[in-house]
Amino acid sequence: MQDGSICLHCGRSQTPPRDASHRSLEEEIDFINRESERLDDHIRQLYNQKARLRRRLNDIQSTTRILPSETLSIIFLHGCSLHQRRIGIGPLIRFGAICSLWRQVAWSTPALWSTIETDIRTKTAGSNLAILDLCLRNAGMMPLSLDLRFDEEDLLSWGTTPKVVQLIVELVSKRENAEKLRFLRLQDPPVDWIRLLWANGGLDNLRVFALDGTTSVTDLDQGFTLPNMPRVHRLVLSNMWYHVIIPSAQTITTLELSMMSTEISVGIFIQCHNLVECHYSSDNQTQSDNDTSLDLPSPITFAHLTSLTWHFSAKEANFSLFRHLHLPVLQRLRLACLYIGPIPPEPFELLQSFFSRLPVSLSTLELDSWSCSRDDTHRLLPQLPGSIKTLSLHDCFGSFISHLLHELTPEQDERKNFPLLERLFISNALPRACLSLVTGMLYKRGDGVDAQFELEIPRPRFRPIEGRPDVVGGLEALARDRQIKLKYFELSPKSK
Incomplete structure (x- = not known):
């Protein structure tokens, strides 16, 4: 094999002789190449350093x-x-x-x-489903609170259970999701939707269930039976205009009812014999036209009930309840009276009898929206137990507040109503005359002399009138002299 640098014809070498200058140029080129590579490396290092400094600067400024x-x-x-x-x-x-x-x-x-609230609409159910799934996955193993709000008209236009809505119940009822649910609130859900949620048996860990109405294409005149909820201890119901049957009523210890007729509310109330707290709120606008007397057992005893909020109205169902109700361990009572002016004889006698049966464990009495006459107040107040320590008046008529203050002010050698009273709260703005009654009541009762007394009222807004006693100054002076803790609060614009 011949070297490519030898001529094939003459056999002479075609490689020119290497002199010293030629070698020197090659070495110089090699040096320049090495320096270029070194500089390239250094430039890259400088760029990297610059990038790190820029990121650091962004971190500081971000x-x-x-x-x-x-x-x-x-x-x-x-x-x-x-x-x-x-x-x-x-x-x-x-x-x-x-x-x-x-x-x-x-x-x-x-x-x-872990707390999810959303409106479910058929047009957006697909995106609702995706976001709900994201929330359930990101919640991990945290206990869940879920609030789903349906629209009755929207559902009825699709036949109550459209497929897109059905996918949501399937997602929620998956065992890995259902087992994490502790609080569930549903507004106007399809009736079938409720049954499907419990069909797989995954909601055994649910503690609180709230139901605000239902959506159904059929009438529920025969009543609506809730699913069996063995571990639910707090039940919240509203806008239910048909009888409700609670299979697991024995586990309910807290019951909240609102926006329902008295008849329906009483029917729910008497099923839950192990209640510790019960709160029922209503008004004349939410009362049903039906006025049916209920055939209730006698007596109706709640052996564990310590806190009761109720609205006493001119309904036969209310009369039936209060005629037989016994609360041996009651500690707090908030009672709204929807009568304006003198209370008719039958409900008055029921209230008298109910008050006389209240136990000495009662320490807190809250009266809401009362407006009865001076004579009614005079006859009712002595029936209440003397163990009351806190008296609160919420949105009561000014005339009733005056009547009550008169009854709390003892005459000479007269027995005091509520002798153990330690706190008086009045939510209404008090006129000058009422404020003067408050001062006189505290002075004559001797409240604050032997034990600390607390009075909480709206801040008075009237100014002293020249030549007339300064009722605000008099009240504040009495509070300073006695052990009376006087607290003012500001009324909201709507309350003024």
Whole structure:
């Protein structure tokens, strides 16, 4: 094999002789190449260093990177705990759109996703489903509170249970999701939807169930039976205009009823014999036209009930209840009276009898919207037990407040009503005459002499009149002289 540098014809070498100058040029080129590579490496290092410094500068200047992730997580929790969150338009989804850090922090904070509230509409059910699924996954193993609000007209236009809505119940009732549910509130859900939720038996860990109406294409005149909820201890019902049957009533210890007729509310109330708290709120607008007397057992005893809120109205169902009601361990009673002016004889006698049966364990009495006459007040008050320590008047008529203050003011050598009274709260703005009655009552009762007394009223807004006693100054002077804690609060604009 011949070398390519030898001529094939003459056999002479075609490679020119290598002199010293030629070798020197090659070495110089090699040196330049090495220096170029070294400079390239150095430039790359400078660029990397510049990039690190730029990132550091961005970190220092960025409002989202000053705080550690743990601190951001706490801030997110604090900001979302003050208001109900509405998934889809609330802050949770927006967190992910701010920056990657916020998204990472929010998506890895399960407590943020443990309270979910959303409106379910057929047109947006697909996006509702996707976001609800995201919330359930991000919540991890946290106990869940779920609030789903349907629209009755929207559902009825689709036949109550359209497929897109059906997918939501399937998602919620999955065992891995259902087992985490502790609080569930449904507004106007399809009746079949409720039954399906419990069909798989996954809601055994549910503690609180709230139902605000239902949607059904058929009449529920025969009543509506709730699913068996063996571990639910708090039941909240509203806008139910048909009889409700509660199979697991024995486990209910707290019952809240609102926006329902007295007849329906009484029927629910008497099923739950193990109640500790019961709250029923109503008004004349939510009372049904039906006025049916209920055939109730006698007596109706709630052996564990310590707190009762009820509205006493001119309904036969109310009369039936109060005629037989016995509360041996009651500690707090809030009673609204919807009669304006003198109370008719039959309900008055029922109230008298009910008050006389109240136990000595009663320490807190709250009267709401009362307006009865001076004579009614004079005859009712002595029937109440003398163990009452806190008396609260909420939105009562000014005339009734005056009547009550007169009854609390003892004449000479007269027995005091509520001798153990320690606190008086009045929600209404008091006129000058009423404020004077308050001062006289405290003075004659001797409240604050032997034990501390607390009075909480709206801040008086009237000024002293020259030549007339300063009723505000007199009250404040009495509070300073006695052990009376006088507290003023500001009324909201609507209350003034």
